[in-house]
Amino acid sequence: MRVGVLTGGGDCPGLNAVIRAAVLKGEKRYGDSFIGFLDGWLGVIEDRTAPLGSARCRDILDKGGTILGTSRTNPYKERGGAERVRATLAAEGVDALMAIGGDDTLGVASKLAGEGVTVVGVPKTIDNDLSATEVTFGFHTAVQIATEAIDRLRTTSESHGRVIVCEVMGRHAGWISMYAGIAGGAVDVLVPEQPFDVAEVCELLKAHRALGRVASVVVVAEGAVPKEGSLSVTSGEVDQFGHVRLGGIANVLAKEIEERTGFETRATVLGHIQRGGTPTAYDRVLATRFGIDAIDALHDGGAGTMVALQADKIVRVPLSDAVSEPKLVPNELYETVARPLFG
Ligand code: F6P
Secondary structure, three states: OEEEEEEOOOOOOOHHHHHHHHHHHHHHHHOOEEEEEOOOHHHHHHOOEEEEOHHHHOOOOOOOOOOOOOOOOOHHHOOOHHHHHHHHHHHOOOOEEEEEEOHHHHHHHHHHHHOOOOEEEEEEOOOOOEOOOOOOEOHHHHHHHHHHHHHHHHHHHHHHOOEEEEEEOOOOOOHHHHHHHHHOOOOEEEOOOOOEOHHHHHHHHHHHHOOOOOOEEEEEEOOOOEOOOOOOOEEEEEOOOOOEEEOOHHHHHHHHHHHHHOOOEEEEEOHHHHOOOOOOHHHHHHHHHHHHHHHHHHHOOOOOEEEEEEOOEEEEEEHHHHOOOEOOOOHHHHHHHHHHHOO
């Protein structure tokens, strides 16, 4: 079988581990050949490819990003995009596609599957917001990076007697903020799922400060929103999938905290540091398991599905289910595991 592989959406540590596992197993077990499409769906539309074989993949396991490049291109938003995708697959003699991406990339894969293209999906995102899988690779690495950053922010916060507001990614899901906030011992964690009250954050900080000179780090998710709706910050820019560009809430919140409490306050935006660099061992293993099962799926009737992790087993779910609902932090989890630690 000739398999085309692409990575779409924001990059994420572990993408290369998926590619490597699929190629090594596909060549060895099934005699498959592979071709890489460059820059996500854009490369399929434009027929831009790179050779992909075990020799190219041997040394990429620990490499961050994606050797194939990525983009946020949506073929269904490009003139004749879906037809061009089908034309490229025919021209390159591709029998099946492996699409590695988040809800956007997999949404396109799902539509193409509905139109008869043989495709399997592999879920990735640091945001961990795909509902059909318990975990996506990249999440563990992002949490580790954010936790290490918070550890560092705590020491400088304590030395200077300052509040530090640390902004993390995650779009409209609070997984990274909640996990890193808990692991890093934050005073408060503001997630998009729980609109926050600035006055309450300030009261918490005042009570915390009454303990003496202590580290005071508040973790805020880029998509967090205040109850009164007055601190929302977006650039207004949207991508081809209609997502607004988030970021900047930490600066606004830090100013507000300083004004209301009189505590000197600084903001740190971790940004793309959370997405770059080498994956953790956990993410390498999860990505490898996904890659192995995805290539199996193309050979044993699993086309049209996405591989997923459920109860520590790799399972397959219809691509259409995979992209239906975002997975958000449940209220109960936040209330029972995070909130008791605040202050
Ligand atoms: O979806 C992954 C993610 O890193 C989000 O957490 C973040 O909002 C977004 O991508 C940033 O996108 P870009 O790299 O296009 O600025």
